[in-house]
Amino acid sequence: MESKPGQALDQPVISLRGATASLGSRPVLRGIDLTVRSGEVVALLGANGSGKSTAVRAVVGQVPLSDGALSLFGTDFKRFRDWSRIGYVPQRTTAASGVPATVREVVSAGRLARTRFGFLRKADKAAVERALDLVDMGSHADASVNALSGGQHQRVLIARALAGEPELLIMDEPMAGVDLANQEVLANALRSQVAAGTTVLLVLHELGPLEPLIDRAVVLRDGCVTHDGPPPEALGQHALPGHDHVHPHSAHDAEPLRTGLLS
Numbered sequence: 483m484e485s486k487p488g489q490a491l492d493q494p495v496i497s498l499r500g501a502t503a504s505l506g507s508r509p510v511l512r513g514i515d516l517t518v519r520s521g522e523v524v525a526l527l528g529a530n531g532s533g534k535s536t537a538v539r540a541v542v543g544q545v546p547l548s549d550g551a552l553s554l555f556g557t558d559f560k561r562f563r564d565w566s567r568i569g570y571v572p573q574r575t576t577a578a579s580g581v582p583a584t585v586r587e588v589v590s591a592g593r594l595a596r597t598r599f600g601f602l603r604k605a606d607k608a609a610v611e612r613a614l615d616l617v618d619m620g621s622h623a624d625a626s627v628n629a630l631s632g633g634q635h636q637r638v639l640i641a642r643a644l645a646g647e648p649e650l651l652i653m654d655e656p657m658a659g660v661d662l663a664n665q666e667v668l669a670n671a672l673r674s675q676v677a678a679g680t681t682v683l684l685v686l687h688e689l690g691p692l693e694p695l696i697d698r699a700v701v702l703r704d705g706c707v708t709h710d711g712p713p714p715e716a717l718g719q720h721a722l723p724g725h726d727h728v729h730p731h732s733a734h735d736a737e738p739l740r741t742g743l744l745s
């Protein structure tokens with residue numbers, strides 16, 4: 483992989499140290515450390531309400547830290563301005579706004595930060611078409627976003643993030659509400675991004691089809707990191723950390739199967 487200016491291999495792309503944050507009066511992040519290095523694919527896992535979305539929203543500057551330190555691409559957050567290097571796909575949003583827009587128009591919006599004065603040149607248009615093809619939406623480019631399925635919406639939102647050719651891609655539960663066929667398309671899109679050297683931070687509910695891509699898992703519980711290391715073993719649905727489960731075919735007094743990461 484060719485490293486880009488200011489991006490040495492192994493340099494932390496995200497460095498969050500002792501981060502605390504509150505939403506309203508509720509402490510949600512209680513001193514978390516999270517490091518993502520160049521080229522890594524890191525999954526942020528944890529039970530509902532453990533602080534995963536808040537952690538990624540803190541990384542993209544949407545939630546202020548009350549304590550701790552954040553740097554992006556080696557630059558202290560307060561001085562960081564290079565947002566075009568980062569693609570962010572938030573949780574549960576829709577590409578449809580009620581305003582009639584085509585799939586291509588929505589995806590093109592993700593390229594604007596790379597352009598001068600919002601004018602898309604040939605290279606920008608080519609990047610938009612590449613992003614559409616990556617998520618297999620090229621043939622729907624002229625369709626209205628108001629007419630898409632939930633899985634197609636998610637593909638469009640990911641294409642919008644990819645159109646900016648980000649070095650760091652942050653996605654909050656990209657597979658939520660996406661059927662298996664759409665999950666496969668998204669997994670393929672992500673695979674090619676990772677092969678091209680993109681650094682990825684993903685909030686996931688379960689590892690699913692993305693599992694082979696993941697280098698490291700960070701597990702949150704109650705706003706604290708309880709695991710930072712290899713992803714939990716492939717247990718299908720049971721890869722969800724903290725998921726306790728007795729198999730229907732196991733003895734009724736069998737111990738629950740634990741991944742052990744949250745316990």
Ligand SMILES: Nc1ncnc2c1ncn2[C@@H]1O[C@H](COP(=O)(O)OP(=O)(O)OP(=O)(O)O)[C@@H](O)[C@H]1O
Binds near residue numbers: 506508510529533534
């Ligand atoms: N605007 C808000 N005001 C107060 N509390 C909030 C707000 N948004 C979220 N919270 C609370 O903060 C905690 C962490 O929320 P967060 O969305 O970061 O968790 P999560 O791990 O991403 O959960 P999920 O898997 O359900 O998306 C939760 O207990 C949530 O109820």
